[in-house]
Amino acid sequence: MAKVVLVTGMQAAGKSTIAPLLAARMGPPAATLDGDVFYRGVVAGAEVMTPDPSPEAVRQLELRYDASALIAQHYADAGFDFVCSDIVLGEHVERWFARLRNVDPYLVVLVPTVESIVVREVERGGGNAYRDWEEPGGSLADAVRALQAGLEEIPRRGLWLDSTGQTPAETVDAIDLEKARW
Numbered sequence: 001m002a003k004v005v006l007v008t009g010m011q012a013a014g015k016s017t018i019a020p021l022l023a024a025r026m027g028p029p030a031a032t033l034d035g036d037v038f039y040r041g042v043v044a045g046a047e048v049m050t051p052d053p054s055p056e057a058v059r060q061l062e063l064r065y066d067a068s069a070l071i072a073q074h075y076a077d078a079g080f081d082f083v084c085s086d087i088v089l090g091e092h093v094e095r096w097f098a099r100l101r102n103v104d105p106y107l108v109v110l111v112p113t114v115e116s117i118v119v120r121e122v123e124r125g126g127g128n129a130y131r132d133w134e135e136p137g138g139s140l141a142d143a144v145r146a147l148q149a150g151l152e153e154i155p156r157r158g159l160w161l162d163s164t165g166q167t168p169a170e171t172v173d174a175i176d177l178e179k180a181r182w
Contacts (some may be wrong), residue, residue, distance in 0.1 A: 002082065003026060003104045004073075004081070005082070005083045005177070006088060006097070006108070007083060008089070009108065010110075010112075012124060018110065018172060019033075019034065019085035021169070023083040033068060035068045043109075047060055065086070065088060065098065069096050071086075072084050073101065074157060076100070093107065093155065104181075106161065107157060107180055107182045109160045109161065114145055158180045
């Protein structure tokens with residue numbers, strides 16, 4: 001039975017770096033997909049998630065999650081292990097896994113410290129991913145903490161990994177799929 005791994009966490013937690021490295025250690029055959037592909041796919045009428053999202057923003061988010069789960073299932077049906085990276089929070093995690101059939105499901109939640117996320121985000125260009133979450137007069141760290149609350153809504157299943165200070169290879173080495181079983 002094919003393994004399907006969802007790697008989630010905050011923006012700048014390392015998901016899109018870790019997922020292909022993890023997939024390369026699985027299989028063969030193994031494949032990976034970054035959910036941002038579907039986020040960037042809406043080129044007209046895109047609405048972003050904010051602390052008070054519009055119904056359309058939520059609909060587009062759910063379409064993105066559904067699409068990545070469908071791709072994961074497609075590859076699993078063809079005998080591939082599959083790793084998906086995306087920011088999937090709260091009840092959306094259960095919904096994502098509920099779309100899968102006849103696979104071995106795994107969840108990896110990357111939870112580096114707020115301070116390390118701030119450093120990574122600044123190094124990547126200044127925290128633009130968190131701008132919709134910043135309160136007037138607030139800091140990037142405040143915005144990260146506000147969005148990070150969504151992690152607390154994820155069921156406490158799978159592997160929760162503090163990757164602070166780890167290289168990508170060290171993070172992949174620390175991922176024990178038996179502990180990550182959904």
